[in-house]
Structure formats: structure tokens, C-alpha cells
Amino acid sequence: MRRKIAVIGAGPSGITALKNLLDQGLDAVAFDRNQEVGGNWIYTENESHSSVFETTHIISSKTLSQYEDFTFDDFDPSISDYPSHNELRRYFQAYARHFNLYPYIHFGTMVLDCQRNSEGNWVVTTEREGIQSTTIFTDLVVCNGHHWNPRWPSYPGTFSGEMLHSHNFKKAEPFRGKKVLVIGGGNSACDVAVETSRVSEMTAISWRRGYRIIPKFFFGLPSDKIGERSKWVPLPIRNFLFDLLLKIMVGDNNLYGLRKVTNKFGETHPTINDELLYKIRHGKVKPRLDIKSFDGKKVVFEDGLEEEYDTIIACTGYFLSHPFFDKKLIDYSSGPVPLYLKMFHPEFVNLYFIGMFQPLGCIWPGAELQAKIIAREIAGKWTRPKNIRELCEREVTHPHYRQVDTPRHTITVDFHLFKKALKKHLPKNYTSKQPITKKELETA
Secondary structure, X not given: OOOEEEEEOOOHHHHHHHXXXXXXXXXXXXXXXXXOOOHHHXXXXXXXXXXXXXXXXXXXXXXXXXXXXXXXXXXOOOOOOOOEHHHHHHHHHHHHHHOOOHHHEEOOEEEEEEEEOOOOOEEEEEEEOOEEEEEEXXXXXXXXXXXXXXXXXXXXXXXXOEEEEHHHOOOOHHHOOOEEEEEOOOHHHHHHHHHHHOOOOEEEEEOOOOOOEEXXXXXXXXXXXXXXXXXXXXXXXXXXXHHHHHHHHOOOHHHHOOOOOOOOOOOOXXXXXXXXXXXXXXXXXXXXXXXXXXXXXXXXXXOOOEEEOOEEEEOOOEEOOOOOOOOOOOOOOOXXXXXXXXXXXXXXXXXXXXXXXXXXXOOHHHHHHHHHHHHHHHOXXXXXXXXXXXXXXXXXXXXXXXXXXXXXXXXXXXXXXHHHHHHOOOOOOOOOOOOOOHHHHHHO
């Protein structure tokens, strides 16, 4: 059977997967439930779609958040240092137009089921406008993202007010005049706390552990550009220096009434936010400890403090979820993720994952490199190592960071080390900026 590849998802990872497969003259199509490319970066108030909220800006700077095949300078040199969701949406859609991807994307299409047949090929069942269809593909590339299936917290008692997940938070206005409690210390939690504090009667934020709050700028430069300049430094030393710099520039958490940081730099995801500390010191956001229990609208915290809230917004992360697989076949919702280079399965040689990693930085520059390797393998230009099982296990036992044991930290990589590892498997001239014409594809 001639190689025929299905790509699940047309977000930032899916479009670079499709682009690089087509570059190699391969027969590939993508499926996406939305009506446009961009995934989570297509802002909508429709709660059935996992999207950013109305004021979201990316937390990595633009030069470290771009495809090498199509940079922000190629798109629009005036883009801000930290692009907004609208700038990113336009960027991804310009990428898809530039590389002529739209004819190969089936929009409004949900992938329902992916099974292996007796020949080892993938039987993919999709649904569009209520009509199901089944197609056989030789290869499957999974790019469905990992920020869409909400993970809810659990506490003793029952909260009788409004409770929602950050997945359903779209804008601050519905919380005007309300007493709001935000659970979590990650980027979404801090952003939600800042935004609701602009309109709420009172906003508090509850942390179960201490988080590092990193400003977006140091010395007039984006903070990740400072990190890039020190990427040659061994990781333990680099982390120590970052921690020292943060203490000098920001100070300890106790100065802001926040929970003390007890982990080393890199053991949890740092939070990039310029406004939270400002809002706390101006009395707009109230720091709180972990929740002990609920009693109606009353929340009891672990230090004995009791307060009533109208709304609780749980910013407690997401499951790694692949609902189109039988859980006996593929299930990474808990526990380790043994994939070589975060994409190669130890057993199924025709199954690939792109973008299923969490860098301390941006995802799609690494996803682009993953896509190039995968496309080259399917095209017969690259051969995976023979000891793939051993390498998959090594991914679990030798992570870049020894992080806390939570589901959120199973796929973390260092941005620079991960890109370096991927580039080892690519030729020096791996970039491809020119669109492939339809005629070129037909004659490939």
C-alpha cells in the first residue's frame, strides 16, 4: 500500500506536520474539528472549543516562538515582542496560506476512532456534519494538543457557588462585582486572577505550593532571550544563576504574601507574568494558601481562614488525552510517557506524536523539527535507531528536569536542549521556506 498519512489536528503542531509531509511529496491530509487552522489560538466564546481568552498574549517572546521555515519577519516584522492571540492566529493562518495547506485539511471533522487492522495500518473513523466515514492510512500523526481536556481538583465538602475550569474562562466581564477565588499558580491561573481583579469585588488566588513568578523582561530584553544567551551553560548551573537573578530582580515570595518556593528551578514550571505581583501589592489580588474544605459558599483554607466566594475558577491543568484510541492501546493520561524524542512509539513504527511535550518555552519550534524528522523517515531519508525501546525508556528515566511527581510534569523538556537533540537528526540545510506547488506534489 502506498504511504498515506493522516494528521490529527490543524493547530500549530498539525500544520507544520502537514507542511513537512507535503514537502517530502507524501500523500497526507489533516483533520480538525474547527473551521480554521490555529487550534487553541482561535479565540471564541464557544465553550465547546478550548481556546485562549480575550486578553491572552503568549508567554515566550516572538523570536523564540516562530517556525524557522516561516518566521515572524517573513510574516509581519511589526509583531509585538509577546504576540497576542490575534497576532498568532493570523500568523498560523498566513503559514497555512503560504505553504498552500488548506486543500489538504478537512475542517469541521472530528476524529472518532483510530484502530490498527491486521496489516498494521490505521483504520480512522471521522465524523463531519453527522456523517461518519472510515479510511485506511498507513501512518498516523497525532497533533491534537494537550490543553483541552480539563483536570478538576477535589476537596472535602461541596461548594454551592459557581465553579468552572479555566478551560471555560473566556473574559473577565461575567465576574464583575463578584468575589472570585482562583485555584492554581500556573500561567493561566495568574492571568485569570489578574484579569478578574479588574472587575471583581474581590479576587484571591490559592496555591498549594510555591511558584516562581518571572517577569517578561529583564534588562529591557524578553526574559527567555536572557535564557537563550546562557544556553551554553550546563543546565544545573544555568538554573542556579536564573534563581539568583530572580531573587535579585523580584525578591522572595514572602515579600508578596505568597507561598515560599521550596523546589529548585526547573522542578516545577515557572510562571511568566508581569502583573500578578503588582496586583498583589496594590491589594487587587489576595494570596491564599491551599484549600482545606468547602461548606456551601464558604471556603476553608489550610491556615484556618474562612471566606465566602461567588465563583471559583480552577486553573488546574489538563489531561493528556487521546479519545480516539482504545485506552488499552494508548493511554498517557497518567504516569510516564515513554516516547523517543517525545514522538516515536516503542512498538508502533507508523504512529507519531508531534507537539506532545511541554518545554520551558514555546512548543511549535520544537514541533517543526519533530515534523521534519518524521517526514524524512516516512520518505525513506532517515532511519530511526534500532534500540528504540531502550531509548523510549531512557526518555522517562533521564529527563532534562527532575520535576515534582504530578501529571502536569510528565512531558517537560528544556527548550534549548530539546531543539539541540532534534537537530542532530536533520541535515544542516533542513529549512524549507518555499511553498511546494500542487504540480510539484503531483509529480513527486
